[in-house]
Amino acid sequence: MSFLEKMDDVFTEKWKFEQETPIQTKMIPELLNGRDVVAESPTGTGKTLAYVLPILQRVNGDKMQTQALIVAPSQELAMQIVNVIRDWVEGTTITVTQLIGGANMQRQVERLKKKPTIVVGTPGRLVELVKAKRLKMNDIRYIVLDEGDQLLSRDYRVIVKDLIEAANAERQVAVVSATITDEIEIVAKKLMNDPIRLQVSVEDMPLSGKVVHSFVKTEARDKTDLLRGLSHLPNIRALAFMNNVDQLRMKEFKLQYNEAPVAVLYSSMKKFERQETLESFRKGDIRILIATDLAARGLDIQGLTHVIHVDVPHTIEQYLHRSGRTGRAGEDGEVLALLSYPEERTYRKLAKGFKPVQKVWYKGKLTEGNSKTVSAQKPATKKPTTNKPKKKR
Structure with missing residues (x-):
């Protein structure tokens, strides 16, 4: 018994x-x-x-x-x-x-x-x-x-x-x-x-869901646009993490300006604002909730499909706490890192035991790929040619 x-x-x-x-x-x-x-x-x-x-x-x-x-x-x-x-x-x-x-x-x-x-x-x-x-x-x-x-x-x-x-x-x-x-x-x-x-x-754990650890290489300045794109994927429900509250507030302004189904959660928000935000996220009105580690500590949100590391965490403990928000109670999930070049070395140390898969964001879809494919997201543009006559010497 x-x-x-x-x-x-x-x-x-x-x-x-x-x-x-x-x-x-x-x-x-x-x-x-x-x-x-x-x-x-x-x-x-x-x-x-x-x-x-x-x-x-x-x-x-x-x-x-x-x-x-x-x-x-x-x-x-x-x-x-x-x-x-x-x-x-x-x-x-x-x-x-x-x-x-x-x-x-x-x-x-x-x-x-x-x-x-x-x-x-x-x-x-x-x-x-x-x-x-x-x-x-x-x-x-x-x-x-x-x-x-x-x-x-x-x-x-x-x-x-x-x-x-x-x-x-x-x-x-x-x-x-x-x-x-x-x-x-x-x-x-x-x-x-x-x-x-x-x-x-x-x-x-007898009911451990399958959790895929993946990353997308991107420039730091492009992370906001990538988050906006991810928020429009069908059936996505993601908790995204950032290290810095000031940067989080900047992301909030840019994403809300473009009316993306994204919201933020940070410790200095008023109680009713935090409650409204969480309720909207749980109902599905918000597709991606961006938070700091402190604000999201211990949150249990059912049906979370993704955890997104907008910023690579500083320690393995942070990585585990964040990543553990998805793949709960036997459900599958994905842990996705938006990886800028300066973050690569830290990320590879943190995700060493998870065998992360590289993915690319291309034409509004997240697919498996490699570093060669990443360049296809932004094809090089040639400078327009002109027919101006050469100056005579």
Whole structure:
């Protein structure tokens, strides 16, 4: 009998899985036994439910206490986690609320007065509420760092450390991510009590879709036109990544001017703008959503056909996180890099284990090709001849 089948009857109707994923099989029993966990598993492999289900089993919705805290690096991921929890606690006394930046803080304070069982939030807003003595950390016994590699990076490390140390002394901590580096594991262990390390690879997944890794050689200045063309391909639904917010904003202006079905997502957008953008993308009104790594962290968008690296990422961890957005739950997908000449060396290092296929963009189609074919996209133009008479000497 699986661990999910052993849960309380109140959740039986909801917990009807055809098959547990490997990370759920490994992680759920450890969390139910009270262990601290550092878990690494590819994107789209069920990590959210792997920590949500044990939390729902261990908290008590009848207590007027906030007992569990889930920290996420982005507003979108936090809202996504809240929606998952709401689906599972329907009909129970367990409550959940989100505490994210960009939203009205006073409303969040009012919700905290009702003592939600679980809170899900972004680091900045959580710290604000703790300092204002609105979020009582001493009652919190269960803490999850989703996208833990991001939350334990230098940008958030001190904030997250303070949150964990302010929680109940008997707290249980879980760190989950698609990539856990040695540095992040060392940092995590300092904040945890003898954590167990769990790892799942793509090869361990029973429903791994076929994902093609490919690239198109192009000039940097032509990437915007190429994105516009790709957005008009039939049945494309792509999440595109850029490294720089300023460059992303420039792309947004040029693409919107030409009315391409493309939109952008970045961290400084207002909450309602981000929600509208994601809703339009999920409905199919937008064909390509361009985002920064932070804005797209943990996003689970069903039916994503492509991940596009508009800019080649700096690290293999970035490449894996981005690429893992497609090919989820057994579906096929494609990871396409728009490759300018200066990016070639970095890309070949990152994609070394994936055997990438070269493709060309020609006459509005993306087809397999080679470097010789690329030149056919822009045939050389001869200067017009003139019949001007030669000057006499």
